[in-house]
Amino acid sequence: MEAEHIEVLEFIKRFPPFNELPIEELERLAQAAEVGYFKAGSQILEYNQTINDLHVIRSGVVEVFRHTGDLYNRLSDGGFFGEAGLLRTGKVRFPVKAIEDTLVYFIPGGEFNRLYDEYEAFADAVEIEDRERLNRAVSSREGANDLMTVPIATLISRSPVSINETATIREAAEKMTTEEVSSLLIVANADTVERNAVNSSEKQEISAPIGIITDKDLRKRVLAVGLSEQTPVREIMSTELVFVQHNQHVFEAMLIMLRRNLHHLPVLKKNQTMGVLSLSDVVRHESKSSLFVVSSIFRQSSIEELATLVEDVQASFVRMVAEDANSRMIGSAMAVIGRSFKQRLLELGEEKFGPPPVPYCFLALGSMARDEQSIVTDQDNAMVLDDSFDPELHDDYFRQLAQFVSDGLDACGYTYCTGYIMATNPQWRQPLKVWQKYFSDWITEPTPESLLHASIFFDLDGVWGETEFANTLNKLIQYRAQRSNRFLACMARNALNRTPPLGFFKGFVMEKDGKQNNSINTKRRGTAPVADLIRVHALAIGSQQRNSFARLEDITEAGILPPGRGPDLRDALELISMVRIRHQALALQQGEKPDNNVAPSDLSDFERKNLKDAFQILSSAQRFMRFRYPNG
Amino acid sequence: MFYLGSDKLSGNDSEPNGLKSAAKQLIANGNDWQQRFLELAETAKDPRLKRFYQAGIDAGITNPNARLSDIPLLSIDFETTGFDPSKHGIVSIGSMPLNLQRIFNQQAKQWLAKPRRSLNTESIVIHGITHSQLQEAPDLLDILDELLETIAGHILVVHYRGIERPFLDVALRERIGEGIEFPVIDTMQLEARMHRAKRLSLWQRMRGQKQVSIRLADSRTRYGLPWYHPHDAVTDALATAELLQAQIAHHYSPETTLAEVWC
Numbered sequence: 001m002e003a004e005h006i007e008v009l010e011f012i013k014r015f016p017p018f019n020e021l022p023i024e025e026l027e028r029l030a031q032a033a034e035v036g037y038f039k040a041g042s043q044i045l046e047y048n049q050t051i052n053d054l055h056v057i058r059s060g061v062v063e064v065f066r067h068t069g070d071l072y073n074r075l076s077d078g079g080f081f082g083e084a085g086l087l088r089t090g091k092v093r094f095p096v097k098a099i100e101d102t103l104v105y106f107i108p109g110g111e112f113n114r115l116y117d118e119y120e121a122f123a124d125a126v127e128i129e130d131r132e133r134l135n136r137a138v139s140s141r142e143g144a145n146d147l148m149t150v151p152i153a154t155l156i157s158r159s160p161v162s163i164n165e166t167a168t169i170r171e172a173a174e175k176m177t178t179e180e181v182s183s184l185l186i187v188a189n190a191d192t193v194e195r196n197a198v199n200s201s202e203k204q205e206i207s208a209p210i211g212i213i214t215d216k217d218l219r220k221r222v223l224a225v226g227l228s229e230q231t232p233v234r235e236i237m238s239t240e241l242v243f244v245q246h247n248q249h250v251f252e253a254m255l256i257m258l259r260r261n262l263h264h265l266p267v268l269k270k271n272q273t274m275g276v277l278s279l280s281d282v283v284r285h286e287s288k289s290s291l292f293v294v295s296s297i298f299r300q301s302s303i304e305e306l307a308t309l310v311e312d313v314q315a316s317f318v319r320m321v322a323e324d325a326n327s328r329m330i331g332s333a334m335a336v337i338g339r340s341f342k343q344r345l346l347e348l349g350e351e352k353f354g355p356p357p358v359p360y361c362f363l364a365l366g367s368m369a370r371d372e373q374s375i376v377t378d379q380d381n382a383m384v385l386d387d388s389f390d391p392e393l394h395d396d397y398f399r400q401l402a403q404f405v406s407d408g409l410d411a412c413g414y415t416y417c418t419g420y421i422m423a424t425n426p427q428w429r430q431p432l433k434v435w436q437k438y439f440s441d442w443i444t445e446p447t448p449e450s451l452l453h454a455s456i457f458f459d460l461d462g463v464w465g466e467t468e469f470a471n472t473l474n475k476l477i478q479y480r481a482q483r484s485n486r487f488l489a490c491m492a493r494n495a496l497n498r499t500p501p502l503g504f505f506k507g508f509v510m511e512k513d514g515k516q517n518n519s520i521n522t523k524r525r526g527t528a529p530v531a532d533l534i535r536v537h538a539l540a541i542g543s544q545q546r547n548s549f550a551r552l553e554d555i556t557e558a559g560i561l562p563p564g565r566g567p568d569l570r571d572a573l574e575l576i577s578m579v580r581i582r583h584q585a586l587a588l589q590q591g592e593k594p595d596n597n598v599a600p601s602d603l604s605d606f607e608r609k610n611l612k613d614a615f616q617i618l619s620s621a622q623r624f625m626r627f628r629y630p631n632g
Numbered sequence: 633m634f635y636l637g638s639d640k641l642s643g644n645d646s647e648p649n650g651l652k653s654a655a656k657q658l659i660a661n662g663n664d665w666q667q668r669f670l671e672l673a674e675t676a677k678d679p680r681l682k683r684f685y686q687a688g689i690d691a692g693i694t695n696p697n698a699r700l701s702d703i704p705l706l707s708i709d710f711e712t713t714g715f716d717p718s719k720h721g722i723v724s725i726g727s728m729p730l731n732l733q734r735i736f737n738q739q740a741k742q743w744l745a746k747p748r749r750s751l752n753t754e755s756i757v758i759h760g761i762t763h764s765q766l767q768e769a770p771d772l773l774d775i776l777d778e779l780l781e782t783i784a785g786h787i788l789v790v791h792y793r794g795i796e797r798p799f800l801d802v803a804l805r806e807r808i809g810e811g812i813e814f815p816v817i818d819t820m821q822l823e824a825r826m827h828r829a830k831r832l833s834l835w836q837r838m839r840g841q842k843q844v845s846i847r848l849a850d851s852r853t854r855y856g857l858p859w860y861h862p863h864d865a866v867t868d869a870l871a872t873a874e875l876l877q878a879q880i881a882h883h884y885s886p887e888t889t890l891a892e893v894w895c
Contacts (some may be wrong), residue, residue: 002742003728003737003740003741003742004742004864005737005740005866005867005870006861006866006867007867008737008870030737031737031738032737033737033738034734034735034736034737034738035734035737035870035873035874036734036735036877037874037877037878037881038881039878039881040856042881058858059857059858060856101856101878102856103856103857103858103874
C-alpha cells in the first residue's frame with residue numbers, strides 16, 4: 001500500500017509557491033520529498049556546491065548569505081531557498097546556514113523545474129521572492145566590500161617558489177628561509193618526467209607541481225616525529241593539491257580554504273602555476289579596506305601612532321583602484337580618511353590643551369571639502385572662531401591647537417600647504433565676522449588678483465566643532481555669488497589660468513605653442529582646471545553641492561550648458577582623475593613616491609586617445625565659460 | 633505507535649513483559665548480533681527468515697563496529713491494539729528508510745493488517761483507522777513476504793523498543809511457528825541516556841521535580857522538531873527518523889558505531 005505523507009502534504013500546501021498547486025501535485029510532491037535535520041550552526045548549502053533540491057524550511061531558522069559573506073536574508077517556517085541555483089546554473093549562489101535547529105523538506109529539483117514550467121502561478125510565486133532578492137542585490141552593489149569582485153591574481157605578488165622532489169628536507173627549509181616563503185611547491189624530478197612522458201604536451205602537464213610543503217609540515221611531519229633532515233621532501237609533501245584559477249574571486253579561495261582546512265592554494269593561469277595564495281594574503285587584503293583604516297584612526301592616541309597608519313591609507317587607496325572603484329568613490333573615501341585624521345587630532349589636541357575657551361569650527365578646504373581627495377595632497381585648512389573671540393585672551397590656545405593639528409597632519413602624510421592656507425596662519429584663524437567680511441569683500445569687490453588664491457575658500461566644509469559657522473559661510477557664498485557678475489567673471493578668468501595641453505605627439509605632450517614636454521601634470525593641467533570651471537558654474541547657479549560631479553549634475557539640470565556638454569565634462573573629469581589615480585597607485589605598488597606627473601609613454605594608446613578627447617572637452621568648456629561670464 | 637501510558641515510559645532498561653524470546657538473553661550477552669545472526673541463518677526453518685538473517689549479515693548490520701554513516705537504516709512504527717503482544721495485535725505498519733542526511737519519503741511503505749485478536753473500539757479510534765478498513769485488511773501472514781523483504785538488511789529504528797520487536801516476534805510465532813530477532817536503535821532509550829542517567833534524588837522528588845519526558849513528541853521538541861499528529865504509522869516512522877537524525881547531530885557523529893547505539 002502506498003504510504004500517505006500527511007504531515008508533509010498538510011505543511012507545504014499552506015505556503016507559496018505550493019499553495020498555487022492542485023492537490024494531485026501536492027500529493028506527488030509529498031511523496032517525492034526527502035527530509036533532513038540540521039543542527040543550529042551547521043552549514044546547509046555551501047557556495048558553488050551542486051544543488052539538486054528546493055529546500056523548504058519545515059521548522060527552524062536559516063540565514064542566507066551573499067558571496068561576500070554579508071547577511072542577505074533570514075528565513076523560517078515555510079521559507080524556501082535554492083531556487084536560484086535550480087533555475088540557472090545548478091550551483092548554489094547563496095550559501096545557507098542553520099541558526100536554529102532546522103528541519104528541511106527537500107523537493108527534488110526535477111519536480112520543481114517541471115512545476116515551474118507547467119504552472120504559471122507557481123512560477124510567479126517563485127519569481128516574486130526571487131525578484132525581491134534581485135532588488136536587494138542591486139541596491140547593495142554600490143559600495144559593496146568587494147572580496148566578491150577581486151580576482152585572486154591581484155593578491156599574488158611573487159612567482160611560485162619550488163624545489164625538486166629529490167631535494168632533502170634541509171634544502172627545502174633553507175630555500176623557504178632565504179626566499180621568505182611559508183610554503184614550497186614540489187616538482188617532479190626531470191628523469192621521472194622524461195621516463196613517463198609520452199609526448200611533449202603531456203610533459204608540460206607533468207612539470208606542474210606534484211606536491212606542497214608548508215611551515216606546518218616541517219613542524220608536524222619532521223621535527224615532531226624526529227625525521228632526518230636528509231629525507232627527501234617528497235616523503236613529507238602533501239600530494240592533494242587544490243588549485244585555484246587566477247581569475248576566480250578571493251572569496252571563493254577563502255571558502256575553499258575554510259572547507260578543506262588548507263592555508264595554501266597554488267594559483268593557475270593558463271595551466272601554469274603563477275603563485276601560491278596563502279591565508280595570510282587574504283587576511284592582509286581584508287585589513288586594507290578604507291573602513292578598517294577609518295576605524296583604526298579613532299583608536300590611535302598620539303601623533304606617532306597615527307603616523308603608523310600612513311601605509312594602511314596607501315594600501316586602501318591601491319586596493320580601491322585594483323577593485324575598479326570610480327574616482328568619486330576613491331575621492332570620497334580618501335576625504336573621509338583625511339577628515340578622520342583631522343577629527344582625531346583635534347580630539348587629541350583638546351585633551352592636551354584643554355577645552356576651547358570659545359567655540360570654534362575647524363574647516364577643510366579644497367579637495368577634501370569637495371570629497372575629491374587623492375593620495376598626494378597637502379593640507380588646506382582654517383579655523384572660524386566664535387565672535388566673542390578675544391585675541392589677547394584666546395589666541396594662544398588656538399595657535400597651539402592649530403600647530404598641533406598641522407604638525408600631526410604633516411606627520412600623517414598631509415604636507416604643509418606651500419601657500420600657507422592653514423589654521424596656523426593668523427589670517428585664516430579668525431572670528432566668524434571677519435570671515436564674513438573676507439567673503440563679502442571677495443564677492444562684492446572682486447579683482448582677479450584678490451581672488452587669485454581665494455578660489456580654494458569657495459570649497460569649504462566644517463569638520464569639527466561648531467560646524468554651523470561653516471554653514472553660515474556657505475549660505476553667504478551661495479546667496480551673494482550668483483548675484484555678482486563681476487565676481488563670476490573674475491572667478492572665470494582665474495579658472496582659465498590653467499589649461500590642458502593640446503594632445504600627444506609620439507612620446508611627448510603637445511602644447512598649443514608647439515612646445516613638447518616629457519610629462520604632464522594631471523592635476524594642474526587636468527583635474528584642477530575642470531574643478532575650477534565647474535565651481536564657477538556652480539556658484540553662478542547657487543548650487544549647494546561641493547563635489548564636482550554633484551555640482552555638475554546641478555549645472556546640467558539648470559540648463560546653462562549647451563546640450564550634452566554636462567555629461568561630456570563628467571566623463572572627461574572621470575577619465576583624467578582615473579589616469580591620475582592609477583598612476584599614483586602604480587607608483588605606490590612599485591615602492592615609489594606618488595606624484596601627479598604622467599609621461600605619455602606610461603599611457604596605453606587607448607588612454608592617450610581618450611585623454612586627448614578629454615583635454616579637448618575641457619578646452620571647449622573653458623572657451624564657453626569665457627563667453628558665459630564676460631568681464632563686467 | 634500506540635499510545636503509551638506513563639507507567640510504560642519509565643525508560644529503564646528492562647524489556648517489556650511480553651518479550652519471551654532469546655533476544656532478552658542476547659542483551660545480557662553483550663549484543664552479539666553477529667554471532668546470533670550467523671546461528672539463526674543456520675537454524676531458522678522458514679526460508680523467508682533464513683533470507684532475512686542472511687541479508688542482515690550481507691548488509692553488515694550485525695557488525696558492532698560498523699559506522700552509522702555506512703549502515704542502511706529503516707525507521708518503523710507499528711500501530712497496535714494494546715501493549716501486550718500476547719493479548720493485542722498489529723493493525724498497521726509504517727516504514728521509512730533513511731541515512732544520516734536524508735529521510736526518503738519516496739520509499740516509505742504502509743500496511744494495514746487485520747488483527748487475529750478482538751478489536752477494542754477505543755484503540756481503533758485513536759489510530760484513525762475504521763473497522764471496515766480493517767475488515768478488508770489482509771492477515772499479517774499475507775504481507776509477511778513483503779514486510780520481511782522491506783526490513784531485511786536494515787537496522788530498524790524505533791521509539792521504544794517494547795513494541796515493534798516483541799509484537800513481530802509473537803505474531804510470527806503464532807503464524808509460522810518460529811519467532812524473529814534483530815537489533816534495533818531505540819530513540820527513546822537514547823533520550824533516556826541523556827536525561828535519565830541518574831534517578832532523581834529523594835530531595836529532588838520532594839521538591840516536586842519531575843523526570844524529563846522522553847515521549848516521542850516531547851523528545852522532538854527538545855531538538856526543535858515540529859509537532860506532528862501522532863498515531864499514523866508512516867508519520868510516526870518519519871517522526872522517529874527525524875528524531876534519530878537530530879540525536880546523532882547533537883550527541884553522536886557519523887562515526888558512531890552500531891555497538892554504541894543498538895540494543
